[in-house]
Amino acid sequence: MGSSEIPAEIERVLLDEETIQARVCQLAAQIGADYAEIDNLVLVGVLKGAFIFLSDLARNLTVPHEVDFIALSSYNRGVVSTGAVRLIMDTRGNVTGRNVLIVEDILDTGYTLDYLIRAFQARNPASLRTCVFISKPERHEVDLSIDYLGFETPDEWLVGYGLDYADRFRTLPYIGVLKQEVYE
Ligand code: PRP
Numbered sequence: 333m334g335s336s337e338i339p340a341e342i343e344r345v346l347l348d349e350e351t352i353q354a355r356v357c358q359l360a361a362q363i364g365a366d367y368a369e370i371d372n373l374v375l376v377g378v379l380k381g382a383f384i385f386l387s388d389l390a391r392n393l394t395v396p397h398e399v400d401f402i403a404l405s406s407y408n409r410g411v412v413s414t415g416a417v418r419l420i421m422d423t424r425g426n427v428t429g430r431n432v433l434i435v436e437d438i439l440d441t442g443y444t445l446d447y448l449i450r451a452f453q454a455r456n457p458a459s460l461r462t463c464v465f466i467s468k469p470e471r472h473e474v475d476l477s478i479d480y481l482g483f484e485t486p487d488e489w490l491v492g493y494g495l496d497y498a499d500r501f502r503t504l505p506y507i508g509v510l511k512q513e514v515y516e
Pocket residue numbers: 378379380381382404405406409413436437438439440441442443444445496
């Protein structure tokens with residue numbers, strides 16, 4: 333499949349590649365300015381979804397930084413979230429005393445990020461901030477403040493740019509809306 337072909341399961345493109353890349357550059361510039369005088373920055377990408385956003389963000393970042401990953405999963409994740417989060421893989425490095433920036437693809441109910449913030453705070457980082465590419469305000473069940481946000485979107489099933497449906501569509505260069513008939 334060529335990247336220019338839109339799969340039949342996609343209803344429409346919500347954020348095209350150009351729009352996404354422009355926003356990622358803006359976020360990287362903002363983060364670069366904020367961390368200009370701060371060293372020991374580590375970007376922690378939340379797998380699997382954040383791997384595409386993290387790689388674009390990190391490559392646009394002009395301040396020194398390290399990259400690490402953590403993998404989480406929600407219990408019984410389907411259309412309805414239960415709020416329980418499971419740690420599958422921890423970061424390789426110790427974050428104590430480091431300036432940690434959590435990088436997430438999407439903030440849905442907020443349970444995952446809430447869990448992560450608590451888990452990292454308990455490890456005494458020098459600072460802790462969050463960078464989220466997509467937020468769906470209508471879905472939030474936990475009140476969280478995001479330091480760097482890409483876009484707010486309506487409550488639709490989004491795929492592409494790291495986001496999946498049954499592990500498919502993650503590598504589309506745009507964010508598309510999945511047809512309702514696909515997941516119903
Ligand atoms: C997605 C996404 C976030 C989480 C957000 O992960 O990557 O980590 O859901 O949802 P929440 O705000 O309701 O907690 P998912 O569990 O689908 O795993 P994946 O990243 O491996 O696709």
